Amino acid sequence: DQQVKQNSPSLSVQEGRISILNCDYTNSMFDYFLWYKKYPAEGPTFLISISSIKDKNEDGRFTVFLNKSAKHLSLHIVPSQPGDSAVYFCAASSYSGNTPLVFGKGTRLSVIA
Amino acid sequence: DTEVTQTPKHLVMGMTNKKSLKCEQHMGHRAMYWYKQKAKKPPELMFVYSYEKLSINESVPSRFSPECPNSSLLNLHLHALQPEDSALYLCASSQEGGNRVGGNTIYFGEGSWLTVV
Numbered sequence: 653d654q655q656v657k658q659n660s661p662s663l664s665v666q667e668g669r670i671s672i673l674n675c676d677y678t679n680s681m682f683d684y685f686l687w688y689k690k691y692p693a694e695g696p697t698f699l700i701s702i703s704s705i706k707d708k709n710e711d712g713r714f715t716v717f718l719n720k721s722a723k724h725l726s727l728h729i730v731p732s733q734p735g736d737s738a739v740y741f742c743a744a745s746s747y748s749g750n751t752p753l754v755f756g757k758g759t760r761l762s763v764i765a
Numbered sequence: 766d767t768e769v770t771q772t773p774k775h776l777v778m779g780m781t782n783k784k785s786l787k788c789e790q791h792m793g794h795r796a797m798y799w800y801k802q803k804a805k806k807p808p809e810l811m812f813v814y815s816y817e818k819l820s821i822n823e824s825v826p827s828r829f830s831p832e833c834p835n836s837s838l839l840n841l842h843l844h845a846l847q848p849e850d851s852a853l854y855l856c857a858s859s860q861e862g863g864n865r866v867g868g869n870t871i872y873f874g875e876g877s878w879l880t881v882v
Contacts, residue, residue, distance in 0.1 A: 683868070684867070684868040684869075686870060688873075693853075693876075693878070694875055694876065695769075695771075695853075695855050695857075695873035695874050695876045696808065696855075696873045697873070698870055698871070698872060701870055741807055741808075743871075745867045745868055745869070746867045746868065747865075747868030748867065748868075749866075749867030749868070750820075750863065750864040750865070750866050750867055751821070751866065752796075752798065752810060752813060752821075752859070752866050752867065752869070752871060753871055755807035755808055757806070757807055758805075758807055
């Protein structure tokens, strides 16, 4: 049973436009959510996180939105740059749990110049 | 500084070889992890060490043997691997361990590419 779902395997966006990557989760115990970016042949890099007490967290061009009632989060990248082309993984866990992050299957973002 | 360093970056080994992957972090993190990642898949958890003790083993075959010599180091000993074990092996760490592993940001190393021939 997939607890974290990224239903879009890939996304193409033009440079300068907004990229929106989506993630859904099923486990209502999850209260900490993260996004990782991964280039080929490298380990995942932590990008941004959000805890369930917030509905938005912003860091530069990256904003994560959390809709707890819908069990949905999204990552917005504005403006998108060619260097943002990578695979983005959504991950979730519970502060009160002793198990680490559960990852989604990833979305490959291609930013076209 | 959120650096996790892994060596070697690339490793080719035969099915009868014994080799080790090494990982180091100097952030004072209390939990360290081994993940395996295949192409187009998310990282798959193998082991978690919390306060230098093995706390999670995700039913990993015994041909993979983890070791945590101290709070900064984590090794993965490899023996009698199969070609299907070829993958990117990722070491990671997080600030908290024990029953506070959840709710932690996990920081990954660059990975060790393993090819079993």
